[in-house]
Structures are given as structure tokens and as C-alpha cells.
Amino acid sequence: MTLIKEYFQIALRSLTRRRLRSWLTMIGIFIGIAAVVSLISLGQGMRSAVYDTFERMGSDKLMITPKTQFGPPGANTGYVPLVESDLDFLEGISGVQAVSGYVMSSARIEFQDSVRYYSVVGIPTEPERLNLIIDIFATDIAKGRNLEPGDTFAAVTGFYHNERGLYAGKNIQLNNKFFINDQKFYLAGVFEPIGSSQDDSMIIIPMDSFRKVTGIEDRIDFIVVQGDEETLNDLADVVTRSLARHQGVNVDDVGFNVQTPEDLLSTLDTILNIVQGVLIGIALISLFVGGIGVMNTMFTSVMERNKEIGIMKAVGAKNSDILYLFLIESGLLGLVGGLIGIFLGVGFAKLVEIISTQALGKTFLVAHFSWGLFLGALAFSFVLGAGAGTLPAVQAAKHKPADTLRDE
Amino acid sequence: MTSKAKPLIEIQDVWKTYTMGDNKVHALRGLNLTVYKGEFLAVMGPSGSGKSTAMNMIGVLDRPTTGSIKLDGKDISKFSESGLATLRGKKIGFIFQKFNLINTLSAKENIMLPLIFQGVNAVERERRANELLKLVELEDRQNHKPSELSGGQQQRVAIARALAVNPEVILADEPTGNLDSKTGGTVMDFLKKLHKENGTTIVMVTHDEDTAKVAERVEVLRDGQIIPKSK
Numbered sequence: 001m002t003l004i005k006e007y008f009q010i011a012l013r014s015l016t017r018r019r020l021r022s023w024l025t026m027i028g029i030f031i032g033i034a035a036v037v038s039l040i041s042l043g044q045g046m047r048s049a050v051y052d053t054f055e056r057m058g059s060d061k062l063m064i065t066p067k068t069q070f071g072p073p074g075a076n077t078g079y080v081p082l083v084e085s086d087l088d089f090l091e092g093i094s095g096v097q098a099v100s101g102y103v104m105s106s107a108r109i110e111f112q113d114s115v116r117y118y119s120v121v122g123i124p125t126e127p128e129r130l131n132l133i134i135d136i137f138a139t140d141i142a143k144g145r146n147l148e149p150g151d152t153f154a155a156v157t158g159f160y161h162n163e164r165g166l167y168a169g170k171n172i173q174l175n176n177k178f179f180i181n182d183q184k185f186y187l188a189g190v191f192e193p194i195g196s197s198q199d200d201s202m203i204i205i206p207m208d209s210f211r212k213v214t215g216i217e218d219r220i221d222f223i224v225v226q227g228d229e230e231t232l233n234d235l236a237d238v239v240t241r242s243l244a245r246h247q248g249v250n251v252d253d254v255g256f257n258v259q260t261p262e263d264l265l266s267t268l269d270t271i272l273n274i275v276q277g278v279l280i281g282i283a284l285i286s287l288f289v290g291g292i293g294v295m296n297t298m299f300t301s302v303m304e305r306n307k308e309i310g311i312m313k314a315v316g317a318k319n320s321d322i323l324y325l326f327l328i329e330s331g332l333l334g335l336v337g338g339l340i341g342i343f344l345g346v347g348f349a350k351l352v353e354i355i356s357t358q359a360l361g362k363t364f365l366v367a368h369f370s371w372g373l374f375l376g377a378l379a380f381s382f383v384l385g386a387g388a389g390t391l392p393a394v395q396a397a398k399h400k401p402a403d404t405l406r407d408e
Numbered sequence: 409m410t411s412k413a414k415p416l417i418e419i420q421d422v423w424k425t426y427t428m429g430d431n432k433v434h435a436l437r438g439l440n441l442t443v444y445k446g447e448f449l450a451v452m453g454p455s456g457s458g459k460s461t462a463m464n465m466i467g468v469l470d471r472p473t474t475g476s477i478k479l480d481g482k483d484i485s486k487f488s489e490s491g492l493a494t495l496r497g498k499k500i501g502f503i504f505q506k507f508n509l510i511n512t513l514s515a516k517e518n519i520m521l522p523l524i525f526q527g528v529n530a531v532e533r534e535r536r537a538n539e540l541l542k543l544v545e546l547e548d549r550q551n552h553k554p555s556e557l558s559g560g561q562q563q564r565v566a567i568a569r570a571l572a573v574n575p576e577v578i579l580a581d582e583p584t585g586n587l588d589s590k591t592g593g594t595v596m597d598f599l600k601k602l603h604k605e606n607g608t609t610i611v612m613v614t615h616d617e618d619t620a621k622v623a624e625r626v627e628v629l630r631d632g633q634i635i636p637k638s639k
Contacts, residue, residue: 006524010512013512013513017511311510312510312525313493314502315496315497315525316493316525317493317497317525318494318525319489400470401469405504
């Protein structure tokens with residue numbers, strides 16, 4: 001194998017001679033590699049976006065949510081619902097530093113004679129509870145101000161209401177009046193884009209006003225409990241048991257989930273892994289098909305070049321020389337296919353990034369590229385090509401020169 | 409040829425049998441042939457006489473069904489396939505009727521090909537190829553592909569390729585078969601010169617009597633055997 005450079009040159013020559021066929025063969029490889037590269041880089045981007053969001057929320061908070069996975073907030077599940085007074089109860093538990101929560105419902109929004117329905121969220125306006133819940137939203141105010149203690153009919157909304165012309169093409173401007181279930185509110189502030197249409201179209205108002213306009217009493221849809229980061233898992237147990245006892249239900253039959261940020265992250269991680277795994281699995285099938293394409297091309301090539309193989313053997317090529325030549329040739333098909341695939345994959349991932357930024361109004365998804373990914377993809381595509389070329393190369397190496405040179 | 413000359417290739421009672429369906433075809437039926445160092449031997453025979461098979465045996469491209477072949481005193485049956493390839497690469501230079509150059513490689517690269525398989529380094533390959541291009545008077549065509557060369561030029565590249573490794577013997581299979589008589593004549597003159605000036609051993613397989621006349625010794629092959637000389 002000391003003459004690997006020469007082998008590469010000879011292999012490259014025969015590939016460029018069959019240019020069209022080489023290109024067609026590589027399509028299978030580069031589509032697969034492009035898919036893998038873009039999926040992995042976007043997956044990494046998605047992961048770090050999720051982690052960033054959690055970092056902003058803080059890792060010292062427990063989230064308590066009702067068990068209503070299969071219905072809108074407040075749907076009757078037969079469980080004891082969470083109520084506003086639970087906030088006061090939880091504040092009394094030792095180790096709990098602060099408690100807050102929100103309640104949520106769909107409401108009729110009217111602005112300049114245009115009527116739409118959106119989710120309205122009621123949050124506490126007591127200073128400590130207000131700050132804690134704003135932390136959870138993990139976004140900043142872009143215009144105007146956040147809700148403040150003492151606000152009554154003030155609202156802070158996602159940027160859709162302010163920029164996307166939701167109301168017959170019109171936007172609610174700061175201090176504009178609009179109606180929630182016929183009660184007049186004014187726009188006090190607008191959030192920075194968050195990155196999901198649901199979050200970016202929500203309307204946040206003080207809890208008391210919420211109850212007044214929706215008629216929903218007591219119910220709470222989300223509770224956040226701030227504790228000490230070190231002992232958060234223990235606190236989660238204590239909170240679960242205490243709240244169950246407070247509600248008068250068995251700890252195994254509670255109607256709520258208590259989750260630590262760790263739980264949530266690992267759940268999200270699992271989901272991301274499954275989604276990414278399935279997509280990459282599909283990409284791998286395409287690579288497998290690409291590999292079969294390489295094998296097919298190489299078998300054809302070996303058959304066509306019986307004579308060439310015979311000549312090389314006549315002038316002293318050993319079986320191993322022929323084997324390496326053909327392996328390198330098919331490996332090169334894989335490698336070049338992989339290289340093109342990487343460029344396509346990067347391009348596609350960037351395109352998704354740009355489109356998602358425009359659609360969401362914010363750079364949420366940044367594709368993460370790494371040399372490890374590129375080198376891995378290249379190595380994989382070379383090995384795939386060479387692997388697919390192994391059988392044809394072995395066949396080529398076994399050719400008897402006398403058989404191939406004899407025919408006239 | 410004087411009987412004192414050293415035998416280079418000794419073929420003793422070689423049979424080669426091909427199985428075609430249910431039939432067994434004996435291409436060689438007890439071939440006995442010795443090639444001596446430094447001679448110019450022509451093996452003649454009509455088509456179907458076993459010429460090509462004999463050529464494969466002389467060039468150790470194939471193994472006999474029975475019988476023994478010695479190259480430079482070494483029994484080839486003792487060599488592995490790779491060992492044979494190396495032996496071929498070192499000791500035998502082939503010239504084919506259809507030139508058999510590799511189309512994707514330039515004239516010079518074709519000449520260097522045997523050297524690559526012998527593990528000769530790039531500088532030495534280059535030097536040797538230039539020397540040979542000069543010898544076959546194709547220096548100005550060195551970067552041309554075979555398809556850009558005339559038949560005579562291609563055969564000269566093939567001769568240069570055959571000479572690249574300084575082989576013990578040049579094995580020419582109908583070297584003029586694909587050339588017009590004038591070009592063929594030039595190629596034959598060249599082989600003659602090579603033999604005379606460099607003392608290269610040449611074995612030529614041909615069906616053409618005129619071509620065979622150039623050789624010092626002519627053996628005639630018929631039905632897989634060398635016909636004994638009457639005189």
C-alpha cells in the first residue's frame with residue numbers, strides 16, 4: 001500500500017472517464033449525507049435552543065401542572081383541580097422560597113370592530129409572584145412595559161398582536177384600547193418574539209381582571225415553586241405529598257404533576273432524540289440505497305473492465321493491487337458524494353434556519369455545525385462507498401488474466 | 409541458437425484442458441518448448457492450434473492442467489497467484505496484438521504502470537519512462553491518450569511498457585496483427601534492433617510466415633503440440 005497516491009490517481013481517472021455514471025451513482029450518497037448532516041446540525045441547534053430557554057427559566061424551580069394532557073385547560077378530568085389558594089398553602093411549606101402561577105383560557109378579543117379568539121393568561125400582580133411568573137415566560141419586553149403591581153385592565157401581549165395585522169390587517173399599538181370579553185383593556189407592553197405562534201399570540205392580564213372577564217373562579221393551570229437548586233428533587237417530593245394531603249387525596253391519585261427542570265429537560269431530550277433518530281433512520285435508508293447504487297455501478301464497471309484488469313495483471317498487478325484499486329474507486333465515489341452531501345446539508349440547514357427565523361420573527365433555531373460532524377460524515381461516506389465496492393472489488397481481483405486477454 | 413545458452417523458460421509435457429459444457433477441449437496436448445536466454449523465437453501456427461494458450465503458459469498468465477513450467481529454473485506451480493503476478497511483472501514484458509493499453513492513462517502513464525506495481529518510486533518511474541519514450545521515439549506524444557495515437561504509435565507505447573521493468577523476455581502475441589504492413593514492418597525492425605543491440609530475449613507468437621522469418625528460430629505449433637523438425 002505504499003503506492004496509495006498512484007492508486008488514487010488511477011482510480012480517479014477511471015471515475016472521470018465515466019463522468020455521468022459517477023455523478024448518478026453519487027446522487028444516492030449525497031442525498032443521504034445531506035439529510036444526515038442537516039438533521040444532526042438542526043437537531044443540535046434545537047437542543048441548545050431548548051437548553052437556553054431552560055437556563056433562562058432557572059434551574060431552581062418546580063413546575064406543577066394539572067393532569068389534563070388530553071383536553072384544554074380546565075377540562076374535567078375527575079381529579080381535584082389546582083386552585084388559587086394552593087399558592088398560599090405551598091408558600092407555607094419549608095424550603096419553598098416563592099410561589100406563583102397562572103390561569104389560562106380562550107377569550108373573545110375585539111379591536112376596532114374586528115373580533116378574534118386568543119388565549120388569555122391571568123397572572124398574579126403581587127410583586128414577588130409577578131416577578132417569578134415573568135421569569136418563567138423567559139422572554140423580555142420589546143415595547144412598553146411589563147405588568148406591574150396595581151395594574152387592572154392593562155395587558156401585555158405577544159408580538160403577533162402588535163405586528164402581524166391580526167385584526168383585519170390592523171395592529172394593536174401601545175396604549176390602544178381593545179376588548180377582552182367586552183371588557184376594555186389597554187396594551188401596556190409587547191413581548192420579544194418567543195418562537196411559537198401560540199406563545200407569540202398570547203395575551204397576559206392581571207389575575208383579578210382575568211377572573212372578572214372570564215368568570216373562572218379559583219382555578220389555576222400552572223404553579224411554579226421556587227426552592228433551592230441543590231435540594232430541588234427532595235422539595236419536589238415534599239411538595240407532592242403535602243399538596244396531596246392538602247387536597248385530601250392519596251399521593252398516588254393526585255391530579256397534578258410536579259416536575260423539576262431536570263425532568264422536563266430529559267423528557268424533551270427523549271422526544272428530540274426519538275424525532276432525530278427516526279429522521280436519521282430514514283436518511284440512513286437512503287444511504288443504504290446509495291450504497292447499493294455504488295455496488296451496482298462497481299459490478300458493471302468490473303465487468304466492463306475485464307480486459308483492463310487482465311492487462312494490469314499481465315504487467316504485474318497482484319490480486320491485492322486490483323482489490324485496492326477498485327476499493328479506492330468506490331470509496332472515492334462515496335467520499336466525493338459525501339463532500340457534496342455535506343455542502344448540500346449545510347445549505348439546507350441554513351435555509352431552514354433562515355426560514356424559521358423569518359416565520360418565527362426570532363432566531364430560535366441556529367444550525368450547529370462541527371468539524372466532528374463533517375469529518376464523521378466524510379469518513380462514513382468513504383467507508384460506505386468502499387464497503388459497497390468490496391464485493392465487486394473482490395470479483396475484480398479474482399479475474400484470471402488469461403481469460404480476459406484471450407478473447408479476440 | 410547454441411546449445412550452450414541457458415534455458416529461460418522450460419515447458420515440459422504441458423496439457424491444458426478447458427471444459428466447455430460437457431466437452432473437454434484440449435488446447436495443449438503435451439507441449440514441450442524451451443526458450444533460451446538471448447534468443448529470438450517465433451512460435452507459429454494456424455488459428456486453433458493452441459497459440460494463445462501456449463502464449464499464456466510462456467507468460468505465466470495461466471497454470472497448466474498437467475505438466476511443468478519453469479521460469480529461470482523456478483517451478484511456477486510453487487508460486488501463489490500474487491507470486492506469479494510479481495514474477496510476471498519483473499521478468500516478462502507483454503506486447504499484444506491489440507496493444508492493450510489502458511485508455512484512461514496517457515502514453516507515459518501506461519509505460520509507468522508496470523513500475524507502479526513493482527513499487528518503483530516516482531522519480532525513478534519518471535526517469536525510466538522518459539528514457540523509454542526516447543527509445544520508441546514518442547517523446548512528443550507522452551501526454552497523449554491511446555485513443556489519440558495511431559496504431560503504430562500505440563504499439564510502440566506497448567513495447568516501451570513491456571521494456572519498462574527490464575524484463576528477461578519480451579513476449580509478443582501477433583505484434584503486427586493489427587497494423588498495416590508498413591507500420592508492422594517498423595515494429596518488427598524495432599524488435600529486431602532490440603534483440604540485436606540489447607540482447608533481449610524475444611518470444612513471438614504469430615500465424616504469419618513473413619513475420620516469423622525475422623526470428624532466429626521458428627517452432628510450429630499444431631493441435632497443441634510443437635511439430636518436430638524434419639531437417
